[in-house]
Amino acid sequence: MHGTSHPPRHRRTRTLSAALTAGALSLALVPALSAPAQAAAPTAVSVPGTFNSEIGCSADWSPDCSQAQLTARTDGSGAWSKTYTLPAGTYAYKAAINKSWSENYGAKAQSYGADIPLTVPVGGKRVTFVYDPVTHWITDDITSKIVTVGGTFQSEIGCAADWASDCLKSWLQDIDADGTYTWSTNSIPAGTHQVKTAIGQSWDESYGQGGSPSGGNISFTVPRAGATTKFSFNSTSHVLSVETEPGGEEPAPTDGTLGALYTPARTTFRIWSPDSSQVTVTVDGTSHTLTPVTLSGYTGVYQAVVTGDLKNKGYQFRVGNNTVRDPYAAMVKPGTTEGIVIDAGAVKPTGGSWAPTPTQTKREDAVVYEMSVRNFTIDASSGVDSAKRGKFLGLVQGGTTHNGTKTGIDHLKELGVTHVQLLPAFDFNSTVPNWGYDPLNFNVPEEQFSQFSAAEDRIREFKDMVNEYHRNGIRVLMDVVYNHTANKDVFQNISGKYYHQTELSGTGNSIDDSNPMVSRMIRDSLEHWVKNYNIDGFRFDLLGVHQYKNVDNWAKHLQSTFPDRMLQIHGEPWSGGVNDPLEAQKVRYGTVPTLAGGHVGVFNGAYRDALKGGTRDQNLGYMGGSASNATAVATGMRGSPLAVKSTNPLSDPWNPAFAYDPEQSINYVSAHDDLNLWDKITYSGVTGGATGRAGQMDRFGTGMILTSQGIPFIHEGDEFLHSKVVNGDYETAKNSYEAGDSVNAIQWGEKTANAATFTYYKDAIALRKSTPALRLPSWDAVSNQVSTTVNGQVVTSAISSNAAAPTSYDTVVVYNPTDHSSTVNLPAGSWRKILDTTGKVDATGNTAGSLAVTVFKKN
DSSP: OHHHHSOOOSOOOOOHHHHHTSHHHHHHHOSOOSOOOOOOOOSOEEOOBTTGGGGTOSSSSOTTOGGGBOEEOSSSSOOEEEEEEEOSEEEEEOEEETTSTTSEEOGGGOBTOOOEEEEEOTTOEEEEEEEOTTTOOEEETTTSOOEEEEETTGGGGTOSSSSOTTOGGGEEBOTTOSSEEEEEESOSOSEEEEEEEEETTBTTEEEOGGGOTTOOOEEEEEOSTTOOEEEEEETTTOOEEEEEOOSSOOOOOSSSOSEEEEOSSEEEEEEEOSSOSOEEEEETTEEEEOEEEOOTTOOSEEEEEEESOOTTOEEEEEETTEEEOOTTOSSBOTTSSOEEOOOGGGOOOTTSSOOOOOOOSOGGGOOEEEEOHHHHHOSGGGOOOGGGTTSTGGGGOOSOEETTEEOHHHHHHHHTOSEEEESOOEEESSOSSSOOOSEEEEEEEOGGGOSOOSHHHHHHHHHHHHHHHHHTTOEEEEEEOOSBOSSGGGTTTTOGGGBOSSOOSSSSOBBOTTSHHHHHHHHHHHHHHHHHHOOOEEEETTGGGSBHHHHHHHHHHHHHHSTTSOOEEEEOSSOSSSOOTTGGGBOOGGGGGGGGGGTEEEEOHHHHHHHHOOSSSSOOGGGGTOGGGHHHHHHHHTTOBOSSOOSSOOSSTTOSOOBSSGGGEEEOSOOSSSOOHHHHHHHTTOOSTTTSHHHHHHHHHHHHHHTSSSEEEEETTGGGTOOOOBTTBHHHHHTOTTOOHHHHSOOTHHHHHTHHHHHHHHHHHHHHHHOGGGSOOSHHHHHHHEEEEEETTEEEEEEOSOTTSTTSOOEEEEEEOSSSOEEOOOOSSOEEEEEETTEEEEEOSOEEOTTEEEEEEEO
16 A cells, blocks of 8 residues: 555655645635534544555545544544554644535634644654544644543443543543643532543553552542533643532523423523513422523523422413413423423433444434334234333333244344334323324323333333333434424413414414524424433424424534434425415425435435325325336435535425435335325235235335335334224225224234235345445435436336446346336346345346346345
């Protein structure tokens, strides 16, 4: 490699700053010298500099060079790091984000800042570079030190263990280069702890009391949960100082959100009341008057601070003459407008700590499985303990079977999905069985899905569910319904400003996020679930009711606040079947490109309809052999990419070629609404049962979803032909949101009866996960590495998984809806057929069977 054979350069004085003075280079290196807007969490971080040729890059100052890319840490810190062996010499470098100069950081964490000098001593040295995406500090262990504090508190702030010198969750930084390294946190729990300083992510160099390498552990006491602790390390004296907020009664918070903000000494009650100054809260039998308070990021807020330990006490807001619910309540008394004072974040999952979030390299790696908390386990055939059926913990009970066949979470692991998407699981108005699309309290787990009545137990049960999914390698998404409430009584008596004047949701009470405080409430609720419940993302019901600029704000806030989480965010890009006078401002296909920075995707209804026709009719679209749908299928197969790459809105709000990135296309043929896939096929008159044409068509529809670019989405039970048709009643099956368990509950005997269908789904998912060509990561990759042809009704894509050889195709996918096989012109080379209508195969030949998805892979 070039980097290992290049002779050492003892003087390398041409830095990036110097290069920028050379007109021929300036535009090539950095397109604009203006500070970028607040960026989303990086997907790549590199260290372009004058040593790039030494590490194997083709040129210096190469932000897109693969050898210069740092690696995302897995310790929960969000940091990026990498170690290189560099020859002796004087160098300079910076940090570049997402493989380009459009966002870069130099000395003192400054955007477009000065080059960082680096001098490697004679003989060369291994140099570790580290970057923090929150502070944007980029450094190395020669220019400065990598300083961490290890101690008895680390496992409680998210490190894998205590005394972990290599956990950058407790990383001290010297951004201003004055020799003092600092770190502040409010995550250390109350109590007495011990700590020492580690240098270079190792205990080989460490300092204790008095700055001595042999000094004892340093003790410090955190007086209460949430108190700020500051660590300061003097790199000259090696003395570590620890400062904590004083004990006693802390003042009312000057920031934070609304609701009931609990500490053992006092609780601060806050509510938005833009129309009335007559605001009180009654707690523990006493009424308290709220007064206006100035709060950063909020307007029209009233506050009262009540001393004493109010944990688990009920509280009731009143605005004017009306009792009103707390829109920010973290727990409520069921059936009332009373909140319960609780710190949801302080309730630990059983065992005291969070399991690591399952690793995910890119969002296109996801396979999403939609499910109802109740439907999935309520039937006795689930094998779940009777007390847990239809409950949060029933979802994650391991070892369950039906007639020897795996059910529940073990079934999901066998199937191979990466994410579960829970139908509404926060507090709703209806009585189960019901899907819960009538919210009351956005921040409270639904009590009907809990085995417990005590506030902490209900919170812990939900957290235990998330934790158990994570332990089993599955991420958790929530279906959220911020577009409307159960009725206007939910918020109307606080202010009518919560609601649209023009009804948009089809329910009579659509939420108006054009009001900044309503928008902030939604953003705060989303953050609550990620921060306090470790949720991995959201599916938005009727995302099209919301303004796309607000959605962009919510998403970017979440992605930057939780940069290490790779949150999945998607929703329906339509409203409730009404005309919206402000449609151009709302989420539609045409505004999806503007949401790329926040990694927001939408359900690809255009692709769905092309594949299977309408959701409640008897038109089978492409599955039924329609040649007129083939071009639309070819677009969807490619992840519905934009014709021209841009993040500007499109002129046509319903343009089916809308995705700036494949992750923005959520591909599906079935969901909780309308007829599921199997019922749609049989309703349309297709016969033959599971082993005949109907079953083959089901596999064809799902096979297309699982082999298309983008993110595939599967509805619960589709993998074994679950039917919601009881006694021939298709009308109920078309809209079964409040139908009984006999309609919606998963009947696990169907898995045994339709084992061949389950095997196909499992095989197709495994193929997707093992085939990079089916999970391309960008618009450029799809544009350059996919060649799609339409020949009558047959659609074929030849795909290269290698960006460096975009036309060296290694995977060919064929969709053939006809009644006869098709001969495929495979690229030169030796090929194997690896998927057909039966599932996984290993065969020769170049024919694609009828009504089948066929995948060929190059040997």
